[in-house]
Every structure is written in structure tokens, then in C-alpha cells.
Amino acid sequence: MLGKYKKIGVLTSGGDAPGMNAAIRAVVRSCSYYNIECIGIYRGYQGLIEGEFEVLTARSVRNVINRGGTFLKSARSQEFRSEEGRAKAASKMKEAGIEALVVIGGDGTFTGAIYLEQEHGIPVVGIPGTIDNDINGTDYTIGYxxxxxxxxxxxxxxxxxxxxxxxxxxxxxxxxxxxxxxxxxxxxxxxxxxxxxxxxxxxxxxxxxxxxxxxxxxxxxxxxxxxxxxxxxxxxxxxxxxxxxxxxxxxxxxxxxxxxxGGAPSCYDRVLASKLGVGAVEALLRGENRVMVGITNKLVTSVDFEVAIKGHKPLDKELRRVLDITSV
Missing domain, CATH: 3.40.50.460 (Phosphofructokinase domain)
Known part of the structure; x- marks a missing residue:
């Protein structure tokens, strides 16, 4: 590992998706494994602005892998869309000693992370959590x-x-x-x-x-x-x-x-979330920044945020052909 952080924050933003809790758990326990303090940020970017922080330990995330939704909660923050709001968020992070951030969500979440890094130099890694599976750079998103x-x-x-x-x-x-x-x-x-x-x-x-x-x-x-x-x-x-x-x-x-x-995440989503949660922390420790960790051909990979949120995945035309044949 190239980098070393003393304190990493984690938040969930945008629409909730089954498996988000499993991803939070993996981030927290990865931090514990690498002797890093993990700070849970409640209510997404709005909680970042308001300093709604809590230290999470390996025991804090027991019995959450099977729960739907996100125990860190999620909220849409109009204030974070402004430079002033993002400056408040960066100030709160600095006060709490949070050196880097893991964000779990979709394209809106990643867009916010890009601005936070651009304007305040905060290292950020994303985990794709959305039921729509509409993020580039990963075969599947958590919750899909x-x-x-x-x-x-x-x-x-x-x-x-x-x-x-x-x-x-x-x-x-x-x-x-x-x-x-x-x-x-x-x-x-x-x-x-x-x-x-x-x-x-x-x-x-x-x-x-x-x-x-x-x-x-x-x-x-x-x-x-x-x-x-x-x-x-x-x-x-x-x-x-x-x-x-x-x-x-x-x-x-x-x-x-x-x-x-809603509902308890499937086994696949629990495993995927666990892989990506570990992958996000290790990406930060490798010195990666402004990237999303995804799954490609069963391997955890990293892609730039700009690639992840650009456009849409191509339609599976073979699946459409299969439908035409099997629906006769």
C-alpha cells in the first residue's frame, strides 16, 4: 500500500439500494483491518455539511449485512450544490480530521465527489450503489x-x-x-x-x-x-x-x-458490496483518487468518475433477441 490515512469517512447518497449496509460494513472493517479510524457520515452530503459524524468500529456494523436500505441514511442536499455548501463540508471534514472519503451512490453522488475533490483536494473513491445498474465501468451495481x-x-x-x-x-x-x-x-x-x-x-x-x-x-x-x-x-x-x-x-x-x-439484499449483492467496500479502501491506500471501484469480469477494477457517469451502458441487444424468440 502506498498511502496511509489515519481517518477515512464513509457516506451514502442518492436513492437507497439493497446492499448499501453491506458496503458500509466492508469499508468499516477494512479500515479496522488497516488500523484506520472510520467515520460514518449520516444523511449523505447534507450530513457532511452539518457535521453529523460518528466513529464506526468493526462491532458497530455487526448484523447489518442482511439489512436493506442504509443505516447511515440518505438525503438530497441542495446546499451541497453550491460552492459555499461544499466549503462548509470541507471545513467540517478538516475539523474532524477526516482525510479521505468513500461515497456510495450513483452518478449524482459521484458528481458531488468530483467537485469536492476539485475545489478542496479531498481524496475520494466511489462505490456504485443503485438499483438501476446505469453506471459505466462496472458490470453490476449494488442493489441491482x-x-x-x-x-x-x-x-x-x-x-x-x-x-x-x-x-x-x-x-x-x-x-x-x-x-x-x-x-x-x-x-x-x-x-x-x-x-x-x-x-x-x-x-x-x-x-x-x-x-x-x-x-x-x-x-x-x-x-x-x-x-x-x-x-x-x-x-x-x-x-x-x-x-x-x-x-x-x-x-x-x-x-x-x-x-x-427495499428488502434484504441478495447473496450476490452482499458479496459484491463486500468486494467493493474492501476495494474502495484499498484504492485509497494505493493513492488512487476520483475513481469508482467496480466489478468487471469478476475482478474489482477502478475507473475515473468522469467515465463512470458519462452516458449510459449499451443495451443488451442479445437479450432483446432472446425475448423475441421466447415470447412467441
Missing amino acids: DTALNTVVDAIDKIRDTASSHDRLFLIEVMGRDAGDIALNAGVGAGAEEILIPEEDMGVERMLDSLQKSRKTGKTSSIIVVAEGEKSGKNIFELAELIGESLEGYDIRVSVLGHIQR
Whole structure:
């Protein structure tokens, strides 16, 4: 290890994701392993400004690996968006003797970290924690696998009702800008059609698919819709459009909402969070700065924040092809 810190802070910011607690635990215990004091920062960047700090030890994070959400809590900070707010945060860190920072969150979290480092020279390493899996430089983000399993479980239950009553269900899942949850959960749950922001497939394709399904004897169908997909103004308008275009469908809408964020993290997310938590502390000790640690081909890697937050991951076109084949 090249560098050595006496005190490292850790915070969670943005939307919560299952596995964040496991990541905090790994950061804290890595600090303990390397004889570094770890400071937990409550309520994200707002807590950084207000000095909501607590010393965390290896025992402080017992029994959290299985808990959803984040015990450090999260909050959106308008004040941190200003230079004055970031100056307050840097001053509070200096007063507490915090020399470096590990931030757990998504692109907004990483953007804030970039400004903090640029303006005040504070070394920062990020851990991708978001259910949307929309961060470049990592195959998976913490919380994504759990969210997928939650969505698939919900769709399985809804399909029981759809089959029992010969209904068409439109199910909205999270994904304002990215369709990873919709595409993967839709294939995993056997959906007939999937609508995602990255594609403009058009309503006609969906209507054609439903007509073909009915001709082959299907009496119930599931359509998964990412919240950012705009075939209609919203999923309810889309349901009305289908009803007006195709006769004989008993149509229902289900919006899964924030249920996708909650719950105990899957084993995969716990392991991923543990790897990345250790990786973040060790990246700081190697002298790395303004980077995110991610997982690529099962290996922990580092990428610049700018790379992580730039653009979106390419759509898995092979998965779309698989859907077209298996939904006939």
C-alpha cells in the first residue's frame, strides 16, 4: 500500500439500494483491518455539511449485512450544490480530521465527489450503489440483483392472477433512463413484451405482438414497462390506448414503485458490496483518487468518475433477441 490515512469517512447518497449496509460494513472493517479510524457520515452530503459524524468500529456494523436500505441514511442536499455548501463540508471534514472519503451512490453522488475533490483536494473513491445498474465501468451495481429478484417475484404473483382471469397486465418497474431492470426481469419472468427508454419500438409493434399471441392461443399476457418509456404519457394512458386498439382485453395496470428498493439484499449483492467496500479502501491506500471501484469480469477494477457517469451502458441487444424468440 502506498498511502496511509489515519481517518477515512464513509457516506451514502442518492436513492437507497439493497446492499448499501453491506458496503458500509466492508469499508468499516477494512479500515479496522488497516488500523484506520472510520467515520460514518449520516444523511449523505447534507450530513457532511452539518457535521453529523460518528466513529464506526468493526462491532458497530455487526448484523447489518442482511439489512436493506442504509443505516447511515440518505438525503438530497441542495446546499451541497453550491460552492459555499461544499466549503462548509470541507471545513467540517478538516475539523474532524477526516482525510479521505468513500461515497456510495450513483452518478449524482459521484458528481458531488468530483467537485469536492476539485475545489478542496479531498481524496475520494466511489462505490456504485443503485438499483438501476446505469453506471459505466462496472458490470453490476449494488442493489441491482436484489431489485431484479423483487420484480420477478412480483411478476410471478401477478401472472397467477392474469392467468386465472385471462387478463392483460401492464407492470411498471423503475428505470427513468435505463431499461436494465425491465429487460432482464421481463425475460426472467416470461413477459410477452418489454418497453424500455433506450428503444423506440413504437406502440404498433406491441399491438402486433399481442394480436399474434392471441392467435396462438394465449389468453393472458404480461407487458413490462420501464417508468421512463414514453409510448404514452404514462402507463395508464398506454393501457387506454391498448383498450381502444384491441377489443376483448381485460386490462389491468400494476406500478411496483418503491417496493423495488427495499428488502434484504441478495447473496450476490452482499458479496459484491463486500468486494467493493474492501476495494474502495484499498484504492485509497494505493493513492488512487476520483475513481469508482467496480466489478468487471469478476475482478474489482477502478475507473475515473468522469467515465463512470458519462452516458449510459449499451443495451443488451442479445437479450432483446432472446425475448423475441421466447415470447412467441
